[in-house]
Amino acid sequence: MSGEASKAISxxxxxxxxxxxFSVSYGKMMMWYFLVSDALTFGGLLIAYAFWxxxxxxxxxxxxxxxxxxxxxxxxxxxxxxALMTFILIVSSVTMVLAVEAGHRNDRTSVLKWLGLTIxxxxxxxxxxxxxxxxxIHGSGGFFNLSEQVTVVTPNGDNVTLDAGERIYMDHHFGHxxxxxxxxxxxxxxxEGDGHVVLTELGEHPHEAHLHGLKINKYDxxxxxxxxxxxxxxxxxxxxxxxxxAPIPGLGADWGGxxxxxxxxxxxxxxxxxxxxxxxxxxxxxxxxxxxxxFLMVLNRVMERRKHYEMVEKVGLxxxxxxxxxxxxxxxxxxx
Amino acid sequence: MERxxxxxxxxxxxNAHHSEEEGITIRKKIYLVTxxxxxxxxxxxGMGVMFKRSETxxxxxxxxxxxxLTLFKAGYIVMSFMHLGDERKNLRNAVLVxxxxxxxxxxxxxxxxxxxxxxMDLSVH
Numbered sequence: 001m002s003g004e005a006s007k008a009i010s011x012x013x014x015x016x017x018x019x020x021x022f023s024v025s026y027g028k029m030m031m032w033y034f035l036v037s038d039a040l041t042f043g044g045l046l047i048a049y050a051f052w053x054x055x056x057x058x059x060x061x062x063x064x065x066x067x068x069x070x071x072x073x074x075x076x077x078x079x080x081x082x083a084l085m086t087f088i089l090i091v092s093s094v095t096m097v098l099a100v101e102a103g104h105r106n107d108r109t110s111v112l113k114w115l116g117l118t119i120x121x122x123x124x125x126x127x128x129x130x131x132x133x134x135x136x137i138h139g140s141g142g143f144f145n146l147s148e149q150v151t152v153v154t155p156n157g158d159n160v161t162l163d164a165g166e167r168i169y170m171d172h173h174f175g176h177x178x179x180x181x182x183x184x185x186x187x188x189x190x191x192e193g194d195g196h197v198v199l200t201e202l203g204e205h206p207h208e209a210h211l212h213g214l215k216i217n218k219y220d221x222x223x224x225x226x227x228x229x230x231x232x233x234x235x236x237x238x239x240x241x242x243x244x245x246a247p248i249p250g251l252g253a254d255w256g257g258x259x260x261x262x263x264x265x266x267x268x269x270x271x272x273x274x275x276x277x278x279x280x281x282x283x284x285x286x287x288x289x290x291x292x293x294x295f296l297m298v299l300n301r302v303m304e305r306r307k308h309y310e311m312v313e314k315v316g317l318x319x320x321x322x323x324x325x326x327x328x329x330x331x332x333x334x335x336x
Numbered sequence: 337m338e339r340x341x342x343x344x345x346x347x348x349x350x351n352a353h354h355s356e357e358e359g360i361t362i363r364k365k366i367y368l369v370t371x372x373x374x375x376x377x378x379x380x381x382g383m384g385v386m387f388k389r390s391e392t393x394x395x396x397x398x399x400x401x402x403x404x405l406t407l408f409k410a411g412y413i414v415m416s417f418m419h420l421g422d423e424r425k426n427l428r429n430a431v432l433v434x435x436x437x438x439x440x441x442x443x444x445x446x447x448x449x450x451x452x453x454x455x456m457d458l459s460v461h
Contacts (some may be wrong), residue, residue: 003421004351005457007428021423022423023427024423025348025425032427035431043438047443048446050451054450062387062389063384078384078385079384083378090377091370093417094366094370098363104354105355267359320414324413324414325405325412331402336399
């Protein structure tokens with residue numbers, strides 16, 4: 001493909017001065033060097049993550065148990081959402097490479113079409129990430145801490161002893177009403193009967209949430225759903241300490257930092273999650289902005305005056321790099 | 337000051353054009369790589385959902401499978417989408433060799449120091 005690079009040129013001519021020995025323009029070469037340095041930054045971050053995780057004493061949260069929610073749906077869909085995000089980014093990378101290809105044919109309309117689709121893909125990815133962050137901060141159903149040591153029998157018949165302070169996780173529906181109950185005990189009364197617990201949200205259309213099960217070790221290898229009498233043992237040993245994720249700063253009075261998130265079982269885990277995905281998201285954001293700038297340049301026929309679309313190729317390199325980084329973040333943060 | 341690099345640069349960019357027929361072949365290759373990347377991602381997600389973690393040989397093997405599949409994906413993105421495979425060999429080396437030297441050193445030093453931390457029980461978290 002790319003013209004000069006595929007030509008056989010003798011070394012003496014190539015390195016003899018007066019031309020680029022790489023047969024690329026200054027701008028494209030510098031984009032490559034920038035990407036190398038940026039890749040080293042991301043490499044450093046992921047290696048720091050690995051180091052932190054390997055030297056951590058407690059068990060580390062498990063990707064497919066943390067990331068298994070889908071917007072607007074109850075139930076568990078491990079890795080489905082992040083797989084969708086990955087797919088969006090791969091597809092936007094494909095539309096980008098098609099824009100570059102169209103540029104090499106001087107096909108302005110196709111460049112606009114594919115570059116436009118790339119920008120839309122970028123926005124889709126960014127909004128997906130916004131939802132994921134929001135979910136990570138707010139959690140799914142919240143948890144309470146045990147006030148005393150409790151031994152429960154799991155469905156497998158094992159005895160598990162949980163110390164005071166251990167986190168016991170509620171499901172989404174029950175946890176939501178429990179949070180309302182704590183704020184307004186009269187508006188959302190709690191009724192406890194023989195082996196069951198019901199919360200009722202009063203109002204024009206009252207609705208109930210039953211306590212069906214409580215989860216122990218939710219993000220660890222030992223995740224178990226406890227039901228029936230064993231569940232009641234945990235419920236009865238609950239302390240006053242409930243947590244429903246971090247309130248949004250400025251809206252909630254009791255912003256207590258990310259430690260209130262139910263996913264923050266390990267501080268290092270959420271630190272690295274927000275730093276690495278945030279740094280990557282910032283790259284995606286700037287990529288979208290640069291893509292928009294180049295889109296407007298193509299729209300204003302700047303490239304036609306230059307008689308080449310190399311600018312599309314250069315932003316294309318940056319955009320593919322963003323996809324490349326995500327491939328590694330996906331593996332090391334979500335899969336392993 | 338007049339820049340003396342622009343004319344030469346334009347000639348490289350102008351020579352990067354290709355015809356409609358070549359475009360069809362290139363697009364075919366792009367779609368093929370798209371399918372490969374999607375399939376690898378689907379396999380990774382499937383494995384991530386199916387296999388439970390434990391400190392066994394199986395999980396170690398799965399971890400390495402993830403890493404190898406990821407490197408395959410990275411290779412396709414860099415060599416095909418970023419056209420590094422089509423560039424002159426000296427540019428390819430100028431980009432890849434320094435990167436791998438530094439990253440290999442970083443991984444080596446992180447493992448060495450990490451093991452020392454672990455052995456001396458210096459963990460603070």
